[in-house]
């Protein structure tokens with residue numbers, strides 16, 4: 001799919017710090033959940049944020065939805081800062097930006113029938129304000145049909161607990177579609193589902209994007225899901241995007257050692273020799289606390305190719321010289337491209353940080 005020029009959503013320097021309780025002595029501490037990220041999602045595009053738990057991807061989604069305040073940075077919708085929207089524009093933004101949650105069981109009212117859940121989504125959002133009961137029923141039937149719950153009439157009066165997990169997630173998607181959104185945030189939309197149902201839901205999301213031109217921000221820890229659904233990906237580590245670009249390019253040739261480790265950990269069938277022969281990355285230790293981020297590159301305590309500069313200088317996200325569509329935040333990106341920084345190490349032979357030759 002080609003990417004239109006004008007971004008629908010654009011985040012610039014988006015930052016979220018959660019202050020911790022005051023200590024008697026010393027500076028005030030905070031959880032540095034998101035640390036100045038930039039990304040854009042074009043009309044009809046699917047952009048994915050991936051990374052381990054706690055990397056900041058869900059906090060990012062909550063800031064876009066307005067469920068969390070922004071510590072710093074800006075979010076633009078159709079080029080206009082969301083913070084400057086007037087009341088009417090803000091109402092339109094809330095209608096145009098919807099969410100599909102991971103846990104469909106918790107996000108649907110257990111006492112309401114599907115007719116009531118979807119009818120409320122249609123009327124409260126303003127998509128069908130003032131409509132007759134018959135008109136609302138007709139739209140609910142159409143929504144249920146669109147998400148594959150057929151025959152729709154047989155689902156109208158069911159309660160959420162009478163559905164399977166996959167059917168409930170389809171209702172969650174139908175509810176997100178009710179206000180006719182331009183942008184949907186899908187937060188781990190299939191991670192709670194059985195493997196056999198995942199492909200059906202992913203196919204449904206892809207069809208919705210294709211037929212309705214809806215843009216998606218996909219939040220996932222699962223690279224196989226991202227590869228199936230998204231066009232571009234941003235890999236997050238400790239609140240920063242450390243590699244971003246088209247999914248095919250990033251997964252076929254991961255340049256940042258953390259991206260390479262993630263790709264290594266996910267068996268992705270790919271017959272291309274350059275993919276099968278790429279280096280393997282062995283990272284050590286646990287993710288550091290987001291309360292006290294390591295100086296320099298936040299990945300340096302775990303990075304098998306860290307050099308002295310990595311301990312003090314934060315690497316900028318810069319386009320690769322041979323593929324400007326991909327940007328990487330790593331001081332040794334060019335060496336990795338040249339095959340000079342290949343961390344093919346085992347746990348028993350991890351190198352100590354070297355002196356920076358530069």
Ligand code: SF4
Pocket residue numbers: 256257258297298299300301303304305306307310315329330331332333
């Ligand atoms: Fe490793 Fe240094 Fe690159 Fe960070 S900047 S990923 S520590 S080589």
